[in-house]
Amino acid sequence: MLNRSRLFIILYFSITLFMYCDVNFDYRASYSLYRDGFYDIAERSFTEFLEKYPDSIYREKALYFVSLSMMKQNNLKGSIQSLTELAKNPAFEYRDAVVYNLTLNYHEAGDYSKSLEYYTIARTLNLSSEWQENILFTAIKNYIFLNNEPKAIELADQYITKQQYEIHKMDILKFMSDYYLANKNYQKAIIHIDLMITEKNLLPSDREIVSYNYLYSLFMLGRDRDVVSFFERNELQYTSELYEIVADCYYRLGDKEKSFAILDTLYMNTKDHEIAYKQSVILSEAKNYRKALELLESRSNPVDYILEKAQFAMLIPDASKSLQIFKRKKITDYSREEIIAFTDIVNFLNDTRSYKNIADNIIICDSLLNTERNLILYNTGVALYNAGEYKSSSTVMNRWIKEFTDDLLYDRVLYMNGVAQKNLKQYQNAISEFSKVQRIKKEDKIYYESFVEKGECFFYLKEYAQAIKMYELYLANKITDVRKNECMLQLGNAHYNIKKYTNAYKVYDNYKKLYGNKNNIYVKIADTFLKSANYKEAQEYFANQSNIGDYPFFVFLFSTFKNEDFATVFNNKQNIYAYEKTEYFKEMLYLVVLSGQKMKKNEELIVVSEKNKQLIVSEHSGKIRRALLYSFLKIRRDDLAVSLFEKPDNTMYYFLGESFCDFLYPEIATKWFNNVINNKITLEYREILKVFKFYIETNNYTMAEKTAEFMSILFPVSFEPLLFKYIIYINTGNFEELKKLSTHSRIKENKIFETLVKFSLEYLTDMNKEKYLNHLSNLLDDADIDTAVIKQVIKQIFLLSIDLADYKKAIVVINKIPSAKMNSIDADIRILEALIYEKTGNIEKAIDLYLKIYYIYPTDIFVVYTSILRVINIYKVTNEIQRIKKIKEMFEDKYFIIEGKI
Known part of the structure; x- marks a missing residue:
């Protein structure tokens, strides 16, 4: 068991040692990458380290260097995230550095409040002097960006007062001065710049910037003498902006000559138009306005500084030049100041074209203040109104009216706009404006004059009743009578136009009593008399007036003539020469001639004629000549009559032929009728019939035939030309021509005429008058006597009856004619009828018939004259002297003297 336990321990430590060696190697390798500046690789290496060894004793250090690597790569967000995590551990070996870097990073990231939080923590740490200096500098900037100026200044002062702080001193001074400059706090800016400018180690490029800021701050503080002093003491490479500042200071100190010199040098180097403008200002202040304008014109674009150039031109003074300068620029591009100055010049020159330009571009007024717009619109509208530019004026005034309804001049502008609309023939619009004036009801001069203008509009619209009402309202006012004169005149005219001539006369007469013979008032009065045919009052009114003028005097004579007071008219024959050069003189002379005729002042008319011979002969219408012609022919002075028409134009040929024909001068009449036919002067139907009858009565068959041919041209569808030719051929017995006529296609259209021609050919063959008379009589059976052919048949029957002394057939024919149709028979047939009565003893x-012819056929003078002669001859046989005398007087009163013709 012991051996096995020792083996485990040995194995554990061996494995641990091996692992420790790997962690240490990876960490140091990553650090080496960071230390050598491979920040991106270092960041990846440390990141992999953290992933591979999450529980390593180097974890926090690795995370720290990750944040530093990110910071070096400007990945502030990632760096801040890592550092914030590390800051949570107060026991972290590099915590001071973490807090320091978070202070800087949050500032760089723009989170100034967060930066200040870490700055507060950093101040409690034992940082190096350099780091303390850096975070203080950072805190200053944070407070500035947070608009906490007092705190920023407080910290900046702390920094600057620490003598050991040098790293950021210039930056702080520059930063603070720039801040104050940007906020236009030049007093505070100059304090920091003063500290900078004394810095010996300042780089030349920085020194130029600092010098500029220094001079600029002094300039903005108005310390012009300090600026000039610094400029003169220091030989620096100044910028153009600094030179301009120095020039401005010299200017403000009153040394304009030095200022101008600096600006001149500056302009030569920069060609800056603003420099040229400053030079022009200096010249203008020296009252050298022309040179100021010339300099600015030569050193700037034509459309630049137009306001200043125009002002210089006005000061020269040259207002026209000033206006021309403004015209270089479109009016719609004017600034507000330019608009005001432009309109001032236009007002000074009263330049209508420029006023119209304002009206056409009225939108420019939108940029003006209310008071400015009011004045400019008003002045422009009034000026255009006074210049008669009513369309443009109305455009401007309409704009003014919409905006300034509360203005004291509102009614005045309404009134002027109404007048403008009236003159533009916009009468309804004008009436509307005048009605607005009247609703304001100031009851002053403008108020009452609006009635006159409104009346004028109604007058032009032919609403005369309304016009009369307006005029009467004005005339009834007690405030003003300035326009009473014209108002009365128009009131009379309105009455006249609705044919209230009596009312018109009363107004005109009242006007004459107040103002005398002005505005042709006598003409108007005369016209009312003439239109109303009030001849009696006209004669009475003008009888005792003097200097009334040509037309009223004519009306006086005309009315007197119409009143049949011919003596008064004729007695004024000398007075008319006061108007000899007027257009009514001929009319007056005509009335005198007619009155002379009425009074049988024929001898005196000869004098009148001779005195006015040239005028009468040259008269185009020939009215006076015609009247005198009748007078002279009436007294049988054909020599005087002929002398009036020595060179008549062809329009008078027929008149002359007819006149001499009627007054029984066939030779002279032939001359003029021949001129009519030979020159083919167009005639009316009645006229050509008269010419033809004249030629037949005077046996001038050659001209009669020419007349028939001419008639066929004038009246191609008429049947008369064929009848004319028949009359010629039967009267001349020209069988061959009559035979040719019988074959004419139109003859067959009229069966009676065809038969008449047939009977006439037989007569010309056998010359059997009795048979011919019987044939003609038979043609009348059931015939319409109104036709020209039947009338010709009747005439031939009467002539044959008289020739054969066979009056029975003629009497039968007379009895066949209905009494109602008798007066439609031609005069030359009726006199034959009367002659038949005379021949048969029915005197x-x-x-009776001879005398009836005098009344029934007054224009057939030859027939009338012949009838009168027959009656006189009858009374001569019976020796009825009184009747002869009476008949002669009757004829001569109407026609002409017959003495020597009986």
Whole structure:
């Protein structure tokens, strides 16, 4: 038993020793990897060791070196996890190092509160001086990042006051100064920078940074003299930023010349536009505005610093240049300050185009404060309104109205917007705006003037009753009468437009009494008289007025003429020359001529004609010439009549032919009728019939045939041209032409006409008038006497009856015509009827018909004249002198003097 026990003991210790040797070897191998810097391999080796020997006496040490390996690889999370586990054992050999490293690692991981927890523990441990210095530095940073500035400063002061602490001194000073600089606490920053700047071992690169921070802090503290002093004492490699700071300090100290020189050198090296701007400010403060502008223009982009450039231009002063500078940039890209400055310049120049640009880009006002937007919108809207740019003005004012309903000027802007809408012909919108003004009911000038404007809108909409109401409301007010003048005028116009001429006259007359003859008031009064045909009052009103103008004087003469006071009109024949250069002079002269005719002042009319000969001859319408023509022909002064128409245009040819024809001047009439036919001047149906009859009556068959041909062109579907030719051929006895006519296709369309032509051909062959008369009489059986053919048949029957002195057939024909149809028979047939009565001894009936012709056919003057002559001849036989005198007067009053023609 003893030997066996000893053997077990020997075997146990042998195995244990062998195992111990393996653990020790693995541990030392892993440590060697860590020591030599193979941290990733060391981490894996120690991790494997822990897995292989979980109960080893080296376990905690191995875990420690795992955490250190992770820390070296910046695996803070893994390192913190391992160290935290080790920290739980206060008896761990390296616990001080564990706490130290946890303090650092938690800081690096951003868990500053946790870092401070371990810092608190670490302070109780017996750490080396270096480690104490490191954790103090770490604690300072923790407090800063936790925004616990007082505690951070407290610890920083502790660190700096310990003379043996040097490792992090510069870092702490730099960290603290950077912190204060970032928080703009320049007073505290300068304290730390002062300590840094005296450090002899400061690297040159660090010295430049420290110098910059030092000067910057001094600059921000306003210690400009210290900045300049440091700059002048130290020859350092300053950055451009430092040079700019120094230049700013010289500037603030009043040494602008040195400041400008430094900035100039700086600009040459940097081409920095901001430097150029500072130079321009220095120049402007020296009141050298033009040079300031030139420098800034040459050293910056055109669209940069437009606000400053524009301000310099204004100070030159050159407002137009200032505006041009602003125009380099889109208005929608303006800053708030630029918008304000731009509108100030626009206001100064009252530049309409720029105001319109604001209106077109009104969105720019969104960036303004309420008070700024109010003022700019108001000024822009008013300026555009005053410039007559109503569309743009309304755009701006609509925006203002939506935003500033409580503004004291609200009613004024509503009013202006209403006027703008009115001028844009948006009358309903305008009425709406004026109604809003009236609802505010301030009862001031604007309030009452809104009624005038609203009335104008209704006026333009032709709602005259509403317009009248608005005008009357204004005229009734006791506050203002500034627009009473125009309001009264429009009130009268409104009455006039609804044909209330009496009301219009009353308003106009009242206006005239208040304001005199302004705004053509006499013209308006005259027009009311004319429109209402109130000729009596018109004559009375203007009879004693002077300087009334051409149109009112014309209305006076016209009304007087209509009142048949021809003497007054004619007696004003000299007064009309006051208006000789006006458009109504011809009308006045015409009324004088007509009145002269009515009064039979023919000799005086000759004087009037001679005095106004040039005007009358050149008159386009020929109205006065026509009137004078009748006057001269009436007194048988054809020489004067002809002189009025020496060079008439072709539109008057027919009139002249007709006039001379009617007044029995066949030779002159022939000349003008020939011009009509030869020049193929278009005529009406009635007119061409007159021309044809004239040629037949004067036996001018050549021109009569031309007239028939012309009629066939003017009235191609008319049957009359064929009838015309028939009349010509039967009157001239032209058998051959009549025979040709009988073959015309249209002849067969009218059976009576076809038969008439057939009988006429027989007559021209045998010249048997009795037979021909019988044939013609038979054609009337059941015939319609209204046709031109039948009327021609009747005329030929009457002529043959008179020629054969066989009046019985003619009387039979007369008896066949219904009395109701008699007046539709042509005048030249009716006079033949009267002649038949005379030939058969029925003198009384003949006289009755001759006189009826005078009344029934007033335009057939030749027939009328012939009828009157027949009556006079009858009375001559019976020696009835008084009747002859009366008939002559009757005819001459209406037509012309017949003395010498009987």
